[in-house]
Amino acid sequence: MLELAERITEIAREMLGYRGRVVRQASAEEAYLVDNPSRRCPVIEKARAELGYAPSIGLDEGLRRSMAWYAHNPEAAEA
DSSP states (O other): OOOHHHHHHHHHHHOOOHHHOOOOOSSSOTTTTTOOGGOOOOOTHHHHHHOOOOOOOOOHHHHHHHHHHHHHOHHHHHH
């Protein structure tokens, strides 16, 4: 997640002039990563095997497209 957050920050800086930074801190929730299904990391292999999913857009391009869309649709970011 840290790597993804840093990549998003870098692309936002390039595209939108973002000046924020990634801040790391421990969770106040004691069981943050302990047997919590909503905290597990998804794996794309099941989607590939069972659905034939084959993404054609890379991560950076997908992030760029998302940021461009949100830049032109700021009301969506508020929802």
